[in-house]
Amino acid sequence: MADILTVNGGSPLVGDLEVRGAKNLVSKAMVAALLAEGPCRLRNVPEISDVKIVSGLLELHGVKIDSTDRDGELLLDPTNVEQAHVADIDAHAGSSRVPVLLCGPLLHRLGEAFIPDLGGCRIGERPINYHLDVLRQFGADVQKRPEGLRLTAPDGLKGTRIQLPYPSVGATEQVLLTAVRAQGVTELRNAAVEPEILDLIAVLQKMGAIISVETDRVIKIEGVDRLGGYDHRAIPDRIEAGSWACAALATRGDVYVRGAQQLAMMPFLNVFRKIGGDFDVDDEGIRFWHAGGTLNSLVLETDVHPGFMTDWQQPLVVALTQTTGLSIVHETVYENRLGFTEALGEMGAVVQLYRECLGGSPCRFGRANFRHSAVISGPTPLRGAEITVPDLRGGFSYLIAALAAEGQSKVHGIELIYRGYERFSEKLDALGADYQVG
Incomplete structure (x- = not known):
């Protein structure tokens, strides 16, 4: 695929598009299939590169995947x-943290597992120590080797009591995917409760988990x-x-997002309205538009659910450059997530x-010397520039x-954008964007 997008900006985006299943659920539901003793059917699957990466990893482990002539459906x-093979896992893992x-x-299933060095977006340290600590508590033995980590469970995996130091989504997923077949009861405290976590729980319950x-x-x-x-339609x-x-x-536009759901987006919708945007919810999706006039600055802190999620922060910061006054954004989840703003400065x-x-929410970075708070002054006209995508959401x-x-x-x-945004060039076409690929 082409690596460069040439954009002629300055015009409102107007039209409608559709969003399908959540990237942060679909890949985990695919992993859950490893636990099954029968076939699984996952629907509403987006056509994104992360799905292809996880499909490749599962196929390496013997899982047969059929998506032929089934748009949005995996068997x-x-x-x-x-x-x-270790080398095959390593070749796939460079682009994903799913392994x-x-x-x-x-x-x-097999009594052993291997983890190579992990990739993913460079938005923060994102250590896997939470995962390894969790697996050890279940009874896993972790051995460090030059090519990565080898895990075994000589006495099987047993239920345990786990207190997470932070409500990590990844560590919560690890507990769920491990505990459902561990012997005995597992109690997880300080768990993440994002909508994607609850949807993964729904998948596991359909499979027979309690x-x-x-x-x-x-x-x-x-x-x-x-x-x-299981047979499941992803949120x-x-x-x-x-x-x-x-x-x-x-862009002062008007976009109807088919498939968007109000309940999971309530924190975002509140902020969108405070800034001066408007929206209308119906049974099929949500229409978002610029209501006209000036936009309002605000103070915002990211947080784990039910707070304002960190993945909404980067696109919102771009909109905040068009608000009147000073906006403050305090990033509390990933320490390097505001690094993308350097290129915005080059654009004006x-x-x-x-x-x-710059906020009152609990934060892990206040004494760690990370630049994790931003003050945005606006409105400032943005001008075209040559920029390079740093990570998925920043991109x-x-x-x-x-x-x-x-x-x-x-x-x-x-x-990088293809990792989480399905057919985004087709959606740009539907919204009347002026661009060329290549």
Whole structure:
């Protein structure tokens, strides 16, 4: 695929598009198929490169995947799960952090698992120590080797009590995918409770798991001896929906996002309205538009669900460059997520980064010397520039900036955007964007 997008910006985006299943659920539901003793059917699957990467990893482990002539549907047959070659796993893992989530299911199915060095977006440290600590508590033995980590479970995996130091989505997924077939009861405290987590729980329950979500971020899992297949329709991608909403606001446009759902997007919708955007919810999706006049600055802090999610922050910052006054954004989840604003400065935005916590929410970075708070002064006209995509969400944010800017922009490295945004060039066509690929 072409690596460069040339954008002639300055015109409103107007039209409608569709978002399908959430990237952050679909890949985990695919991994869950490793636990099944029967075929699995996953629907509403987006055509994104992350799905292809996870498909490749599962096929390396013997899972048969059929998507022929089934747009948005995967059939997964895990009957003959087997250990993959180390070199093959390593070749696939460079583009994804999913291999660490295969460990629990593979330990149950094969008695061992291997983790190579992990890739993913460079938005923060994102250590896997949470995952390894969790697996050790279940009884896994972790051995460091030159090519990566080898995990075994000599005495099988057993239920345990786990208290996460932070409500990590990845660590919560690890617990769920491991505990469902561990012997005994697992109690997880300080769990992540994002909509994608609850949808993964729904998948596992369909397979035969016994999971209860209790108050105060407590999840209890009673291990079972076997799990069957599932038939599941993935929840829509609230990150992509919010990204297109920010594009509508930044370009003074009007975009109908078919598939967007109000409940999962309530924190975003509140912020969108405070800024001065407007929206209308119906049974099929949500229409987002610039209501006219000036946009309002605001103070915003990212947080784990039910707070304002970190993945909405980067596209929103582009829209905040068009608000009147000073906006403050305090990023509390990923320490390097505001690094993308440097290129916005080259396009005319006025963004100042600070090491201090400019907000009252609990933050892990206040004394760690990371520039994780931003002050955005606006409105500032954006002008075309030559920019390079830094990560998935930052990349789409650059695309929004290019669409809002006067003049021509060249956006390099757009292959990263394909990791989480399905057919985004076709959607740009549907919204009347002026661009060329290549």
